[in-house]
Each structure stands twice: as structure tokens, then as C-alpha cells.
Amino acid sequence: MIELFYWTTPNGHKITIFLEEAGVPYRIVPVNISKGEQFEPEFLKISPNNRVPAIRDLAPADGGAPISVFESGAILEYLAEKTGKFLPAGPREKYEALQWLYWQMGGLGPMAGQNHHFVTYAPERIPYAMERYIKETGRLYGVLNKRLADREFIAGDYSIADMASYPWIVPYERQQQRLENFPHLKRWFEAVAARPAVVRAYALAKEVNQAPTVTPESRAVLFGQTAR
Numbered sequence: 001m002i003e004l005f006y007w008t009t010p011n012g013h014k015i016t017i018f019l020e021e022a023g024v025p026y027r028i029v030p031v032n033i034s035k036g037e038q039f040e041p042e043f044l045k046i047s048p049n050n051r052v053p054a055i056r057d058l059a060p061a062d063g064g065a066p067i068s069v070f071e072s073g074a075i076l077e078y079l080a081e082k083t084g085k086f087l088p089a090g091p092r093e094k095y096e097a098l099q100w101l102y103w104q105m106g107g108l109g110p111m112a113g114q115n116h117h118f119v120t121y122a123p124e125r126i127p128y129a130m131e132r133y134i135k136e137t138g139r140l141y142g143v144l145n146k147r148l149a150d151r152e153f154i155a156g157d158y159s160i161a162d163m164a165s166y167p168w169i170v171p172y173e174r175q176q177q178r179l180e181n182f183p184h185l186k187r188w189f190e191a192v193a194a195r196p197a198v199v200r201a202y203a204l205a206k207e208v209n210q211a212p213t214v215t216p217e218s219r220a221v222l223f224g225q226t227a228r
């Protein structure tokens with residue numbers, strides 16, 4: 001049994017997609033980041049960076065005490081290794097997938113996140129920042145589009161690399177991107193979107209929360225955080 005500390009954000013969707021795809025039994029523990037629940041001391045013990053998602057594996061392979069993991073890339077890797085699914089074992093294939101997983105973790109996720117911030121949430125319009133992150137998001141879409149020109153999925157069979165990138169393409173309109181400009185990416189996006197486990201993961205998100213994460217009240221919680 002996996003406990004998933006979760007909110008309805010792109011990084012959260014990565015993990016529900018995996019768990020639904022792999023058929024792993026899990027229980028959702030909602031952490032409402034709009035209300036500041038990511039700062040609860042019990043949650044910080046698991047996720048010291050006050051971010052979701054995080055997991056606790058109550059039945060780890062070594063039979064020992066529960067193992068907790070934060071950072072969505074590390075969680076996907078942990079779950080893939082635990083289940084033997086969605087990450088090939090051979091070093092060539094494994095690192096083919098992992099380099100794209102970390103490309104998403106270090107590139108697509110953070111850059112699209114800044115795009116969301118400056119294009120949608122920033123209290124003032126800062127054209128330089130907006131343009132920088134719209135362009136960088138577009139550049140990354142271009143990299144993925146090229147990668148997908150001659151293959152069905154990002155790295156070999158459908159893998160954790162696809163599960164990591166997909167939720168960050170879902171808000172493409174908000175990121176001021178047009179999928180028509182990236183035909184291979186569009187084909188892949190539509191194929192992933194149609195997978196029954198992905199449909200279930202997004203349906204589940206709606207059951208947990210339908211309210212926007214950023215609201216006038218939650219701005220004070222989410223933005224301008226300093227050292228504690």
C-alpha cells in the first residue's frame with residue numbers, strides 16, 4: 001500500500017498516472033497547498049521542501065519500516081523500481097528514459113512553472129519575464145517534438161519519462177503554446193491523453209478538488225515564501 005500525499009497539480013498528476021497505470025493499491029492523503037497544509041510539521045517530516053507530491057511506502061521491498069520519498073522524479077523512479085514497470089532494467093534503455101525524466105524535472109517543469117507564474121499569476125505584467133518563459137517553454141516543446149518525430153513514446157516503450165512530461169503539456173494554452181506547431185508532440189499528447197489510466201487519474205483529481213489552486217486568498221500562502 002502506497003500513501004500518496006497529493007494535490008491536484010501537474011506534479012501530483014504524474015504520480016496518480018503511474019499508480020493507475022501500474023495498478024498499485026494506494027490511498028490519497030490530500031495536502032491542500034492553497035490552505036498551507038504543506039507546512040504541517042507531520043508533512044514536512046516527509047517532504048522538507050514543503051511541496052507535493054510525496055509518498056510513503058508502507059510495505060517496502062526490504063520488509064523494514066515505511067520508506068518515504070519526495071520529489072516527483074524520485075517518486076516515479078522508486079515506484080518503477082518497486083513494481084518493475086515503466087522503466088527498463090538494461091542500462092542503455094534505463095538511462096535513455098531517466099535522462100528524459102530529468103530533462104522534465106530540470107527543464108520543462110520549472111520553466112513551464114515560471115511561465116504559469118509570470119503569464120497568469122504575477123500581480124504585475126513584466127513583459128521581459130513573460131517573453132522569456134513563453135519562449136523557453138516553446139523551445140522545450142520543440143525539443144520534445146523533435147524527439148518524438150521518429151518514435152511513439154519519449155524513450156522506448158511508454159515509461160515514467162512520458163508520465164512526467166504529459167501533465168506539463170496539458171496546460172499548453174495557458175503556456176501560450178499551440179500544439180499545431182508541434183505535430184509529433186501533438187500526436188503523442190493525444191495518445192497519452194486517451195490512455196484509460198490517464199483518464200482515471202484526471203477524473204480522480206476532480207474528485208479531490210475542483211477549485212483553482214491560486215486564488216486571492218492562497219496567493220499569500222504560495223507566493224513570496226522565505227526561509228523559515
Ligand SMILES: N[C@@H](CCC(=O)N[C@@H](CS)C(=O)NCC(=O)O)C(=O)O
Pocket residue numbers: 009010011012033038050051052053070071072073109221222
Ligand atoms: N520538483 C518538485 C516540485 C514540486 C512542486 O513544486 N509542487 C508544488 C505543486 S505543483 C507545491 O507543492 N507547491 C506548494 C508551495 O509552493 O508551497 C517535484 O517535482 O516534486
